[in-house]
Amino acid sequence: MIKILISDRYEISAFRSFMTNLISLVSGLFMIGLVFLFLGVNPFYAVFKIFSGSFGSFYGFKETLTKAIPLILIGSGLTLAFRAKFWNIGAEGQLLMGAVFASWTGLFLGNALPSYMIVPLMFFSGFIGGALWGMIPAILKIRFSINEVISTLMLNYICADFLTMLIVGPWKGSTRFGFPGTDNLPESAVLGLIPGSRIHYATFILSILCAVILCIVIYKTRFGYEARVVGENPDAGRYAGIDFLKTTLILMIISGGLAGLAGVGEIAGIHHYLGYPAAVSSGYGFTAIIVAWLAKLNPLLTLISGIFFAGILVGGDAIQISLGLPAATVNIVNGILLICLIMGEYFLKNKITLRFSK
Amino acid sequence: MKKNKRLEMKGISKSFHGIPANRDISFSIESGEILGLLGENGAGKTTLMNILYGLYQPDSGEIRINETQVRINNPVESIANGIGMVHQHFMLIQNHSVLENIALSHKDTPFFFPNLRIREKIEEFSKSFDFNIDPAKKIWQLSAGEQQRVEIIKALLNGADLLILDEPTSVLTPQEIKELITILKKMKTKGHMIIFISHKLDEIMDICDRVLVLQKGKIAGRALTGDTDKKSLARMMVGREVVFNIKKEKLERGRQILSVEHLTVIGDKGFPALKDISFDVFENEIFGVAGVSGNGQRELAEAVTGIRTVRSGSIRINDEDITNTSPRHIYDQGVSHVPEERIRFGIAPGLFLYDNAILKQHHLKKFSRRYFLKYEEVKKHAKKILNDFNVSAHSINSRIGNLSGGNIQKLILGREISEKPQLLVASHPTYGLDVGATEFMRNHLLELRKTGSAVLLFSEDLEEIFELCDRIAVIFDGEFMAILDSGDNRLDDIGLMMAGSKKI
DSSP states (O other), X not given: OEEEEEEEOOOOOHHHHHHHHHXXXXXXXXXXXXXXXXXXXXXXXXXXXXXXXXXXXXXXXXXXXXXXXXXXXXXXXXXXXXXXXXXXXXXXXXXXXXXXXXXXXXXXXXXXXXXXXXXXXXXXXXXXXXXXXXXXXXXXXXXXOOOHHHHHHHHHHHHHHHHHHHHHTTTOOTTSTTSSSOOOXXXXXXXXXXXXSOOBHHHHHHHHHHHHHHHHHHHHBHHHHHHHHHHHOHHHHHHTTOOHHHHHHHHHHHHHHHHHHHXXXXXXXXXXXXXXXXXXXXXXXXXXXXXXXXXXXXXGGHHHHHHHHHHHHHHHHHHHHHSOOOTTHHHHHHHHHHHHHHHHHHHXXXXXXXXXXX | OOSOOEEEEEEEEEEETTEEEEEEEEEEEETTOEEEEEOOTTSSHHHHHHHHTTSSOXXXXXXXXXXXXXXXXXXXXXXXTTEEEEOSSOOOOTTSBHHHHHHHHOTTOOSSSXXXXXXXXXXXXXXXXXXXXXXXXXXXXXXXXXXXXXXXXXXXXXXXXXXXEESTTTTOOHHHHHHHHHHHHHHXXXXXXXXXXXXXXXXXXXXXXXXXXXXXTEEEEEEEGGGOOHHHHHHHHHOSOOOOOOOSOOOOOOSXXXXXXXXXXXXXXXXEEEEEEEEEEETTEEEEEESXXXXXXXXXXXXXXXXXXXXXXXXXXXXXXXXXXXXXXXXXXXXXXXXXXIIIIIOOTTSBHHHXXXXXXXXXXXXXXXXXXXXXXXXXXXXXXXXXXXXXXSOTTSBGGGSOHHHHHHHHHXXXXXXXXSEEEEESTTTTOOHHHHHHHHHHHXXXXXXXXXXXXXXXXXXXXXXXXXXXXXXXTTEEEEEEEXXXXXXXXXXXXXXXXXXX
């Protein structure tokens, strides 16, 4: 008989942590390979195509960086929330709400104000939009003990439908020939691009700044300290006199606000108008959860993990074209990678011993 | 017909990680008998009963039923041997009905239409024991006493001839206790055996035929309730004639620091955990609260430090009313706290040692500048605590969860007294520590007293209470049975007071 013994692992070295992640990723890729095999595609070729599509060419890499912008912004905000064990699954909705607020600012004030005023104003309003949407589950959790996983997840759908209502109703543009969607933003409200690419550099720089600032917030400030204590042990937080409502509100303002900023970037940098939710964001709010996780909840590392997952998104587009696979394939890739990473976490925290006996 | 008429446990020993919980315990019980198992918390009562119920295996010793040796590997086998146990915390599914809960645990429940057959049985049982329970009611609609009756029916339906009741009265109202006693006496006349675990002397004297007193894992005495009195039982339970052993120097107490008036606090179960308590603590004084844990000590400590809401009454520090203000405000008034469950409240296990060295103090000017923490200061502070309090740790950069309990406790104490508190609330500060660490802790508490602080000390360890305290309050069921100077010879009866049988 084989006995499986599970015990806590106390000391976790950086090397073990790195290797566990690597093995998780590799075993994830292996499982993804099986999926490709099932779809009738050579798995090695498909995986090669994903990465050559995103990192193998200059064009592909520029696209990868473009998609990394929202992932880094949202992902670094999520590291903060996840550290306090506030499971914010609602970044997608917070992104969309940021996009709605920014679109309003751009559409209705854009013609009256010069670019150097309207662009900051759009970022500001987008931040507020995401932050407000993020504060709702925080209040629900602290005041009424409503599980934040459910409330943040459900608020995604509410926001998506609210946005749809706007674009088929009151905000429907006169230049859209009856199709849903707002008019294009005025020129002054459109973000500049790095020439020859779709990288909206203002947001790009902002995303890097946010990752750095959040790193400082988490590790150097009183607030970051309180958030970490609350996440590690809520009872100790209560004992230490930490105000839960205040801490949770602030962290959801930051986490939601950064998702809102990502929404601004998508609207003002890429699409230039507010369309269907699925067109505004290709699930960045969900992919960013994996980004934060792979970064070990360290905001600085989201710079790397964000680019990595952006690569998979771009590569997903590539295999869709070159191998004729359905668009959802890339979601399967992401999902499998997340599950493997979370499983890896278990093996990192627990020591598994097999004991053979007769 | 009873299949289990006599049970004997012989020479039972059991230790956990080298710490003995039961040492060479032998006793027997016969049909129609109620045996009391008396002892303080941690005396080994529950371990012994868990062995009988098959949850643990003894290291040595044997169990005999009707003179044949049996081996009980798990609760299923225990039930098959006619043993039933009603735990302190009920094992019932709140959203299911009484009927469903009983059907779920019954061994002969038919696969199809289980409820029909069980309903008849429940009604039959209810009639013979006057249980009065509606089988259709959901568990959450029942009072604690009724839930307990459901547990008893569960055990009886499974053919339990021997029923173990673990602290059965701790969750009951006085009226419900009376009803329980009636039920138990009826069971006794029908030939059941009952083992009744308690630390309350009155009940033991009232219900039981014989008593077995455990102390620190060993049998401290046994008696027939007819031949003994509460006083001698109390002495057996506490384990010593009270000896005064004061090495502390005499100090005049200073001005009043803490003043508690008519304090009433609701406990987690929704009942009042503290009932109209009043007392003061002064400078240069250690005020001890003695008692078996679970009688309101924890709620009192939490109310004073602001973690628990006060229902009525007032708490004042230096004449400033701090009732129901925030824990941080109370800390800023100079109240430190060494909490009862140090891992649960005192630390954030995944964070570094230096992070934990400033838990509760990170908002002080010393450690923070506006929004930022001064980590250099924090680390210096952590190193100082490590040095001053002999915390053995790899470095201040290790995660605190890796430290041993004693070292965590030293760190918490160091943290809490490093800012020279006006009042230190210390709950069981030496619980689970070895001799050296215990001595170290006690000396620090005396040092604190010497330097002009007030200490509110909660302890189950009477030796500690007598060694350290200037005044001693004995708490039972949320009330002080007495507040006496530590030299008062009425404290000879502290065992009786702890068991709720005497009030001064």
